Each structure stands twice: as structure tokens, then as C-alpha cells.
Amino acid sequence: MESYTVAALRGVSLEIGSGEFVAVMGPSGSGKSTFMNLLGCLDSPSGGSYFLAGEKVSELSGDALAEIRNRCIGFVFQNFNLLPRTSALENVGLPLLYSRCPAEERRQRAMQRLAEVGLAERAHHQPSQLSGGQQQRVAIARALVNNPVLILADEPTGALDTRTSFELMGLLQQLNRGGMTVVLVTHERDIAAFASRIVSFRDGHVVDDQRVAQPADARQLLREFDKVAA
Amino acid sequence: MTWLASIGIALRALRVNKLRSSLTMLGIIIGVAAVITMIGVGTGAQARVEEQIKALGSNLIMLLPGSVTSGGARMGAGSRNTLTEDDSYAIQREIREVEAAAPQLRGTGQVVAGNNNWSTVFYGVTPEHFEVRNWVIASGKGFDAADLAGSAKVALLGETVVRNLFGDGDPVGQVIRIRKVPFVVIGTLGRKGQSLLGQDQDDVILMPISTARNRVLGGSIARQRTVGSVFVKIREDADTSEAESQIRNLLRQRHRLQQGQEDDFTLRNLSEVLQAQEQSSRIMTLLLAAVASVSLLVGGIGIMNIMLVSVTERTREIGLRMAVGARGRDILMQFLVEAVTLALIGGLLGIVLGVGGSYAIGHFAEWRTEINLQAIALAVGFAAAIGIFFGFYPARKASRLLPIEALRYE
Numbered sequence: 001m002e003s004y005t006v007a008a009l010r011g012v013s014l015e016i017g018s019g020e021f022v023a024v025m026g027p028s029g030s031g032k033s034t035f036m037n038l039l040g041c042l043d044s045p046s047g048g049s050y051f052l053a054g055e056k057v058s059e060l061s062g063d064a065l066a067e068i069r070n071r072c073i074g075f076v077f078q079n080f081n082l083l084p085r086t087s088a089l090e091n092v093g094l095p096l097l098y099s100r101c102p103a104e105e106r107r108q109r110a111m112q113r114l115a116e117v118g119l120a121e122r123a124h125h126q127p128s129q130l131s132g133g134q135q136q137r138v139a140i141a142r143a144l145v146n147n148p149v150l151i152l153a154d155e156p157t158g159a160l161d162t163r164t165s166f167e168l169m170g171l172l173q174q175l176n177r178g179g180m181t182v183v184l185v186t187h188e189r190d191i192a193a194f195a196s197r198i199v200s201f202r203d204g205h206v207v208d209d210q211r212v213a214q215p216a217d218a219r220q221l222l223r224e225f226d227k228v229a230a
Numbered sequence: 231m232t233w234l235a236s237i238g239i240a241l242r243a244l245r246v247n248k249l250r251s252s253l254t255m256l257g258i259i260i261g262v263a264a265v266i267t268m269i270g271v272g273t274g275a276q277a278r279v280e281e282q283i284k285a286l287g288s289n290l291i292m293l294l295p296g297s298v299t300s301g302g303a304r305m306g307a308g309s310r311n312t313l314t315e316d317d318s319y320a321i322q323r324e325i326r327e328v329e330a331a332a333p334q335l336r337g338t339g340q341v342v343a344g345n346n347n348w349s350t351v352f353y354g355v356t357p358e359h360f361e362v363r364n365w366v367i368a369s370g371k372g373f374d375a376a377d378l379a380g381s382a383k384v385a386l387l388g389e390t391v392v393r394n395l396f397g398d399g400d401p402v403g404q405v406i407r408i409r410k411v412p413f414v415v416i417g418t419l420g421r422k423g424q425s426l427l428g429q430d431q432d433d434v435i436l437m438p439i440s441t442a443r444n445r446v447l448g449g450s451i452a453r454q455r456t457v458g459s460v461f462v463k464i465r466e467d468a469d470t471s472e473a474e475s476q477i478r479n480l481l482r483q484r485h486r487l488q489q490g491q492e493d494d495f496t497l498r499n500l501s502e503v504l505q506a507q508e509q510s511s512r513i514m515t516l517l518l519a520a521v522a523s524v525s526l527l528v529g530g531i532g533i534m535n536i537m538l539v540s541v542t543e544r545t546r547e548i549g550l551r552m553a554v555g556a557r558g559r560d561i562l563m564q565f566l567v568e569a570v571t572l573a574l575i576g577g578l579l580g581i582v583l584g585v586g587g588s589y590a591i592g593h594f595a596e597w598r599t600e601i602n603l604q605a606i607a608l609a610v611g612f613a614a615a616i617g618i619f620f621g622f623y624p625a626r627k628a629s630r631l632l633p634i635e636a637l638r639y640e
Contacts, residue, residue, distance in 0.1 A: 037634050040553070042553065042633045042634050042637075043634055062557070062558060063557045063558070063559070066552065066555050066556060066557040066558075067555065067557075069552075069553060069554065069555050070554060070555020071555075075553050075554065077550075077637070081546065081549075081550045081553075081637070083547060083550070084246070085246040086242070086246070090242075094550075094551070094554055095554040095555055097235065097239070098551070098554060098555035098556050098557075098560060099555060100235075142554070146555075
């Protein structure tokens, strides 16, 4: 069987500033996943370069990339990706384990982040004892625990219902207002509307890059939702 | 990632799936237990042989009339009545290397005491016999040259005979009838236990050889000076092979054997026989351990199997760990430590089971077993090595996963 190379991304040149809230959109095969993997240092480009917070990370070794991910990137996945049968506290502290953080400090910092996302009382619950929204919030706390430069969210609301999606996007917007850079992949226009910049991919190229003057306010939408539901 | 942290992660991961961990360890547990029990049984058998050797004393030679090829006649039953009491005295007297020589005449018969009777073996012996064959006089006394000269009807009883004729009572001074001949019991013999062939060495009566010849056995035996066997004890500091050739030469001379004629007697070095047995029980131990080791190997393969399955099942988890900063090395360490931890815990449990099994066998089968510390250390080391060896491939496989692919894995 012949093997052939797929050029997932061609000639993509993009700059994302600190504190931006970017939504990345595009159909499957558009290259958006490859783009996210590059952004998250899970992959290296075959050509070109990638600078993260001023550091050229595109030619780093696997081990070095792991360290960059640990220090600089917080991942949030569609299916949460929490360790099963492990407490929320331990889940949040996982990145700290790999940055050789001592146990007591790990516990404290994890606890702090859990409190920030409003789940302090559930610190010792396991994922099976948490709702979808709560699990995703634990995932966000985990993403934040090592003070990253960037939060990368891959369809974070994909497994959540409408109301919980509003809650979650509200949390992301809150973090962004506090200065955190957020890059979000989604195929839903409604979710992308919460971002202040929408980048669209097609066939490996960026076909659109728009700033959104008035992004939707997730807290507002939540209040409206509750009013209607009541 | 410190060692302790790795062990912590590994233990946590093992605890998460207790059932799977337990089943995986089962192979190692059984393997280690088998090795320890088998070595225990083997070592116990060896120790028993060594004990017998020690009890025998060093360098004991047994002389039998008749050559090996003719089947070794005893008790003068065959036509070859070639070994005599005087041969024995000559050996003791003339050969420097010999410490003592004890002739022996064997008979069997019914023994009666009061209302009890018992069928047993009796030996006609000389006073040297006690020292040469390591018999301890438990109560009463032995017989002396005067008893020998006068064919006195005195006897010493072994423990089994005492128990069957007198129960708990003291037999010394009592009268018994051996083949209807009345004897006075003048002493009892200390316990010897079972021989290596499984015979009860305490089911025996000792009397002066002259008494046996003249008063009990009768018939043609009485008219000759033949004996059933002669036991020769070689001096501690003497060269055994030199002594053996001296004895052989002396006997050939006395029996007027020509050059080229076969020996009309058989010379057996009992210590060598026992040493050969010790050797074979050592080999048996090794064989048993080898067989048991096969089960240990199977246990290791079991670990590898489960680790591979575990790696596949936890592909997403590995991807996640890598995404949050685990290097390939960290993943390798984690899974390797998991495998070794499984193997070591299994090993420790196997030791407990093995030691218990050794005791159980020792108790129920009444075989002697010994707990060999060396074997235990070996088994633990082996278990750890198995963990490392069989855990390495799955661990390496895990560490080589690409985070993107791992995260995408269904």
C-alpha cells in the first residue's frame, strides 16, 4: 500500500495576543485540529516556526515540549479526560506531580483552584460522583493549576447541555476578563459567539479572521435561560 | 519524578483496579510459593540424609559374605559361608587404620513376655558393636566379654520391642523368651528412628553373638564361626581407601584367594552410599526448584499480558498525562514500577504461602521440611527481576505513545 503525506496545514501564519479570546472554527479535515495540536505543543510543524510567549518551541525535543506543556498550557477536552476513581483534588494536582511539586504544596494549590471554580466542597469526590458540568470545571481547575500562558479548549461544551454550556462559557469568559488567553475550538456558531475573535479554517488554510466587537455575554444568557425555564 | 512519587502513582493505579491486580499477582504468588515449598521439601530431605550420615559416624564399612554377583548371601543361607567371626577379630587386630570391627549374626523370631508377644529381628553382636553402630544404652547396661565367653542369655531391647512387650513398664530384669529360649533383659537401647529405607531401627534385640550362635540359631550355624556381616569403623585420621585395600588384602589372604580369583566377600563403604544419596537428594531439590520456577515464569508472562492490556486500556489516560507534562521517561517509570510492585507484592504473598505450605507438608505428610532463607531471598529477587523484565516491554510501549494519537484513542 502506498503511503502519502497529507498537508494538514498550508502556509498558516497567525498571531494571537496575550489576553485574547479566540474561537477556531472549520469543518472536519480543515486543519483546525492540527492547528490546535501545534498550538498546544503536542506536535511540531514540518516547516515554519512557532513562538510561544516569546520562546521558539517548534524545534524542541519531545521531553522539552512536555515541559512546555506542563508550565505553559492548560488543556480542556470535550470528554473531560479526568482520571477515573481518583479524587477531584488529585485530578487537579496532576500537572503539579510532573513539575515535581511536593505533596503538601500540590494539595494546597489544587484546593485553591477548585475553590476558584466553585467546587471546594467536592474536592474528594470522584468523577463518577460529579455531573458533566462539574467534571468540566474540575478539568478547568486542572488546566489552571500550573499558571499557564494559554488555555486550549477543544469543544469544551460538546458533552454538556445548554444551561451547563452557558455556565462553562461564563467561567471561561470570567477567566479571560482576568487576563487569561483562551483559544477555543468549536463547530457551533453559538459557542464561537462568546469569543472576541473568530478564526475559520478550510482545507488547511485560514479563510477568515474576524474580530467580534460585542461578544455574547454568557452570564446574561444564563440569567435569561433561567427566567424562561422558571 | 522522584522514586517515591513514582511508587505512589503506581500503588494508586494498582489500587484503582484491585481485582485485576490480584489476578495478575496470582501467577507470581503461586510461582514463588511453589519454589519455596519445593526447596523446603528438598532441603529437608537433604538435611535428613546429612543427619543420618552424622549419626553413622564417619567412614563405616560393611562387609558381607559372598560376592555381589552371586547375590550376597547372608546368614549362611547360601553355600558361600565365607565371612567368619575370626575374620572380624583379625581385621581389628592387624589393620592399623581400623578402630574397631564388629561382627553380626542376624536372626528373626517370636519374642514372648508375659501375655505379650512380638515378632522381631535379633542380632548376635560383640561389645564393640555399640560403639561401631552408634547404639546408646538408654537404661540398664550392655554385655561384656564374660557374657560373650559364657554365651550368657542376656539381651538389650530396642524401643519398639519394649513398647510392644512391656508398654510403659521397665523391662530391665524381666525374663523374655526369644524363640522359646529364656533371656534376661539387661538393658534398653536409645532411639534411632526410621532408617532412610523406611525401616524401624528400634524394632530390634541385641544379644551376645555366641549366645545367638549357640543357644538360639542352632543347626549348622552353631558348628561354624560364620557371621552375616561385619561392620568396620575406620579411624578418623586414616585414609579410607588405604584402609579398604588393607581389609581386602587381609581377607583375600585369610580366605586363600589366588590372584585373579574374585573376592568371596563384598565391601561397602556406607558413608559413600549415604553421600551418594545426599547428592541425589540435592539434585532432586534442584529439579523441583526448576519445575517450580517454570510456574514463576508463567506468572511473569501473566504480568506482561495484563500490563499490555492495561496499557491499551489506559491509552487515553497516558495521552492525558503526556498532555499535562509527563515525559516518555515518566510514563515508562510509572508502568515499570507498577509491574515491579505487582511482582514484589505477589512475591511477598508467595513467601507467606510457601512458608505455610512447607509447614503444612511437614505436618501432614510427615516429611521433614526446612525453611531456607537463601531460597526466600532468591525467590524475592527473582520475582522483582520478573517484574522488571516482563514489565519493561509494556512500559516502553506506553512511553512511546504519541500524545495526540493517545488522546484520540477510542
